[in-house]
Amino acid sequence: MKATGEIFFDLRKRAYLNPEGADRPLKSPIPHDTLVKARKYRLQRIRTRLQEFDCAAILLYSPINIRYALDVTNMQVWTAHDAMRYALIFADGPAIMFEFKGCHHLCDGYEGIDEVRNSIPWIFMETGTRSEEMVRDWSREIAELMREHGANKRIAIDKVEPPGLKALEAEGFEYVEGQQITELARAIKSEDELTLMRWTIRVCEAGMARMYENSLPGRTEQELWAELHYENARSGGEWLETRLLTCGARTNPWYRECSDYVCQQGEMISFDTDLIGPYGYCADLSRSWTCGYTAMTAKQSELYRAAVEQINHNLQIIQPGMSFREFNAKSWQIPQQYQPYRYSLAAHGVGMADEWPVIPLHPDFASAGEGYFAENMVLCVESLIGEKGSESIKLEVQVVVRDGGIERLDSFPFEEI
Numbered sequence: 562m563k564a565t566g567e568i569f570f571d572l573r574k575r576a577y578l579n580p581e582g583a584d585r586p587l588k589s590p591i592p593h594d595t596l597v598k599a600r601k602y603r604l605q606r607i608r609t610r611l612q613e614f615d616c617a618a619i620l621l622y623s624p625i626n627i628r629y630a631l632d633v634t635n636m637q638v639w640t641a642h643d644a645m646r647y648a649l650i651f652a653d654g655p656a657i658m659f660e661f662k663g664c665h666h667l668c669d670g671y672e673g674i675d676e677v678r679n680s681i682p683w684i685f686m687e688t689g690t691r692s693e694e695m696v697r698d699w700s701r702e703i704a705e706l707m708r709e710h711g712a713n714k715r716i717a718i719d720k721v722e723p724p725g726l727k728a729l730e731a732e733g734f735e736y737v738e739g740q741q742i743t744e745l746a747r748a749i750k751s752e753d754e755l756t757l758m759r760w761t762i763r764v765c766e767a768g769m770a771r772m773y774e775n776s777l778p779g780r781t782e783q784e785l786w787a788e789l790h791y792e793n794a795r796s797g798g799e800w801l802e803t804r805l806l807t808c809g810a811r812t813n814p815w816y817r818e819c820s821d822y823v824c825q826q827g828e829m830i831s832f833d834t835d836l837i838g839p840y841g842y843c844a845d846l847s848r849s850w851t852c853g854y855t856a857m858t859a860k861q862s863e864l865y866r867a868a869v870e871q872i873n874h875n876l877q878i879i880q881p882g883m884s885f886r887e888f889n890a891k892s893w894q895i896p897q898q899y900q901p902y903r904y905s906l907a908a909h910g911v912g913m914a915d916e917w918p919v920i921p922l923h924p925d926f927a928s929a930g931e932g933y934f935a936e937n938m939v940l941c942v943e944s945l946i947g948e949k950g951s952e953s954i955k956l957e958v959q960v961v962v963r964d965g966g967i968e969r970l971d972s973f974p975f976e977e978i
Contacts, residue, residue: 570854573974577770586795587767589760589839596840597672599753600632604656604673606746611652616737617711618651620703620718625913626743628841631656631673635664638800644722645682649703654710678702684722692724700728707734717742744917748910750937754842755961758912758939759970761798761838762959765846766973768792769834772806778826778853782806782819789834798838802914805955806832808852812953813902815945826853829861829952841913845941846971847957860951862978867899868944868954869975875907875942876960879967884933885918889926895946900924902953904945911941911959938962939970 579585607630611619621627624637627648640646646664650656655675658668661682668677681702682688683695707716716729717739726736750758768789775788786806793801804818809828811817824830831849838844849865851857857865874893888907895903903922910916918932934940939961947953956975960967 567856568854569856569977571773571850571974571977574770574773577766577973578774579767583771583774586792586797587764589797591756591760591840595753595756596632599751599757599840600671600673602751602753603629603746604631604650606749607650607743608652610742610746611650611717614715614717614737614742615713616652616715616717616742617707617713618649618654618716619739619742620716620721621648621650621739621743622718622720623743625841626719627658629743629747629913631658631671632841633658633668633671633674634841635660635667643686644684645687646680649706651710653712657706683725696724696728699725700732703729704732704734719743744910747912747916748918748938749935750912750939750961754912755937755939755970757840758842758844761836761840761842762844762846762971764793764796764798764838765789765834765836765844766971767796768836769846769848769973772832773850776824776830776850776852776854779823780852781821781823782808782811783821785824785830786819786832789832789836793836793838796839798836799841800837802835802837802843803833805835806830809952812849812955813947813951815902815904815947815953815955824852827855827858828852829954831953831955833955833957835915837914843911843914844959844971845911845915845957846959846973847943847955848973848975849954849956850976857976857978861954864946864948864951864954865976865978867896868946868956871895871944871946872942872956872958876958876967876969879908879934879940879942879960879962881934881936881962881964885920885929885931886926888920888934889923889929892923894923898948899946901949902945902947904943904955906943908940908942911939915941934962936962936964940967 659680681699717737719739771788806819808824812831833847871893908920943957959970
């Protein structure tokens, strides 16, 4: 790290830009065969869980769950809030993709899809006063397929509006809550999945390097956030789940979204990427650094040390087979002065988005569910440190649980204090 007076530009971060030139996007070196193997593994994970829950099939509406099971995409953000496409996957039978009219060609070349049909949208936005009629047509088609291919009348659904659920129950089928099935399936990654995720992290860290290069006085929070968007989009990524980047006093309390606030020399810049990148995987990383590459003040250094201590302590104790309750008992205990400004959780799962499990920070652990860490579970381990009148330091790293501990998936450097 080269120092010039009070300015400390971290050359290590520049290394994360594209070595072919910062003006060029990153291009994935991953062979198609890796993606094919990941697809096969993921679809089988869904079917195995269906069998464990004694379900004949699962009906998927979440575009992330459809992506996980079949990998086919279509206007992911829009279809997350307008239920226009869905998939029906049988435990021992076909995987059927229902695309809206004119989009069947998007399913070409996907090995796990056995049949493509026109979807029957019945939400009011699409059908208006014909919604009741269309939901009957929709439920009858699902019922016919269940009777043809299903071993029983238990159907899991990841998300469904009440009229659809009532219509399927009227056809004689038993609803099983499907999110538990999809979350448990997604929790354990194959080595091929991890290869794909590492590439998303590579793209995310290139975007973080662009943010760092532009962390200069006079830039707005939104301008810095746009650097991450730009790198992700041009390198084959998809979207950002949030807009969590703030400067100076706006970092505390946390959860303000980026704005046209102009960052000032020496202010802390803190962010959380929540990036859905190439292949649909998530890179959920957080860092904090000063605007203008200035040396940290005594208070900034104190807060930053505490955040690093929390991250490192919690990384060192994670083991496969450890219960969430045991982790909580052994986890870093946040000092009292930081508790009113704390983050709500210590760690969470991540895959194609934030996933189960969510492990609350120790003051909030009473709300936690039971569970344990397992090999090849991917986690984000978090810290948010601030106190009354201070800025906030936000750090987050992404790891995979291995035999004997964790393997770090990200490598973008912390600040030197």
